[in-house]
Amino acid sequence: MDKQKRSLMRCMVAFVVLAFAFAVFNITPVFADDASDTAQLVVKSELTMKNFLASKALPGFRDLLGKAKGVLISPEVLEGAFVFGASGGSGVLVVRDAKTGVWKGPAFYTIGEVSFGLQIGGKASQVIMLAMTDRGVNALLSPSVKLGADVGVAAGPVGVGAAAATANISADILVYALSKGLFAGISLNGAVVGVRNSWNEAYYGKEGVTTTDILILGDVKNPASDKLLKTVTKGAKPKMAEKGAKMKPAAQGEGDYYTVQAGDSLSKIAAKHGTTVAELVKLNQLKDKKLIYQGQKLLLPPGK
Numbered sequence: 001m002d003k004q005k006r007s008l009m010r011c012m013v014a015f016v017v018l019a020f021a022f023a024v025f026n027i028t029p030v031f032a033d034d035a036s037d038t039a040q041l042v043v044k045s046e047l048t049m050k051n052f053l054a055s056k057a058l059p060g061f062r063d064l065l066g067k068a069k070g071v072l073i074s075p076e077v078l079e080g081a082f083v084f085g086a087s088g089g090s091g092v093l094v095v096r097d098a099k100t101g102v103w104k105g106p107a108f109y110t111i112g113e114v115s116f117g118l119q120i121g122g123k124a125s126q127v128i129m130l131a132m133t134d135r136g137v138n139a140l141l142s143p144s145v146k147l148g149a150d151v152g153v154a155a156g157p158v159g160v161g162a163a164a165a166t167a168n169i170s171a172d173i174l175v176y177a178l179s180k181g182l183f184a185g186i187s188l189n190g191a192v193v194g195v196r197n198s199w200n201e202a203y204y205g206k207e208g209v210t211t212t213d214i215l216i217l218g219d220v221k222n223p224a225s226d227k228l229l230k231t232v233t234k235g236a237k238p239k240m241a242e243k244g245a246k247m248k249p250a251a252q253g254e255g256d257y258y259t260v261q262a263g264d265s266l267s268k269i270a271a272k273h274g275t276t277v278a279e280l281v282k283l284n285q286l287k288d289k290k291l292i293y294q295g296q297k298l299l300l301p302p303g304k
Contacts, residue, residue: 042092045106060156070140129188130174140193145285204221257299
């Protein structure tokens, strides 16, 4: 009987702690409606993008957005944690079609790593990542990527001289943050970005939908994302996107890219361009050498 009482007491304490956490820290329980959560995240992401575009503290941001190949927006990333860890946040990724300039998406992601243990407090920031290269986009399309280890990441330039500094940027992904009313460039080195499959399925109402379906092939759409896509398009030189103009070629020194065709394999591509599968895997940070898709852009070794 004593054991039963102790067990009941532990359950009651756990329930009270969780209820207190939900009430005080506004934590969303895991059984929340995914469809509702995704819809809210898209709306918040649009507002976050508007905040960044309107800021006079980011003179180079709009120019970089116009050159970006992909944009990951997170309305709230936590530094520190709530109860049980919760370091990080959720975000949406949109990708620009290389041929038409039209933005596709969004796909849903998690940002950060979870550390277990009771931690109270923390600071929330709005974060935008600009994928400046095909390698950056390819890395984000993978199920999980560690910034700084699997793909190059750097803080986005801000303040005086930021506009001029954009010409010398070589990182695959640039990161900006808004925290307590102040804009800054942060690297998020070591943070893990992963695909949130259940949210993608909930938002598009299709089981098994992939980031390739959403961001590359454009096989699925949700009209609720129109405002977000229009905001990104407007900020990233909308005339180019609306008229379907071709993107500017890569600047000299950035390397040549090959667009994967139907029936291609890494071995065929390597043989065609006088290189090796191992070199292609290393250059493009590929986690699975068998997993390439039609329309994907692969970086080739110099002179190939």
